[in-house]
Amino acid sequence: QVQLVESGGGLVQPGGSLRLSCAASRSRFSITAMGWYRQAPGKQRELVARITRGGSTDYADSVKGRFTISRDNAKDTVYLQMSSLEPEDTAVYYCKAGNVLGDYWGQGTQVTVSS
Numbered sequence: 001q002v003q004l005v006e007s008g009g010g011l012v013q014p015g016g017s018l019r020l021s022c023a024a025s026r027s028r029f030s031i032t033a034m035g036w037y038r039q040a041p042g043k044q045r046e047l048v049a050r051i052t053r054g055g056s057t058d059y060a061d062s063v064k065g066r067f068t069i070s071r072d073n074a075k076d077t078v079y080l081q082m083s084s085l086e087p088e089d090t091a092v093y094y095c096k097a098g099n100v101l102g103d104y105w106g107q108g109t110q111v112t113v114s115s
Contacts, residue, residue: 002104009109022095024076029099034078038091
């Protein structure tokens, strides 16, 4: 069973920055796509950004130009650098990773943007 461990969430003021990390372990097969999703109270979970093993990226329109996703294939780790944070970015952020057997989710990390 693939295990995903997230870190880096917290409380930040509007306009601030945070960096999330997610490390995958126990995968018998290569991790293919990795990504970040978020879920705000009362809303559905939505894609924030994703990245393929080859480095191709995809972003939600609401975060383009503010968030950057990257990964270290040797460590099976994905990062999300978040800048110019807005109160609307407040949510639980979930890491997702996939291999040939399926998709796996992290436990989530809270990001709160508030003054």
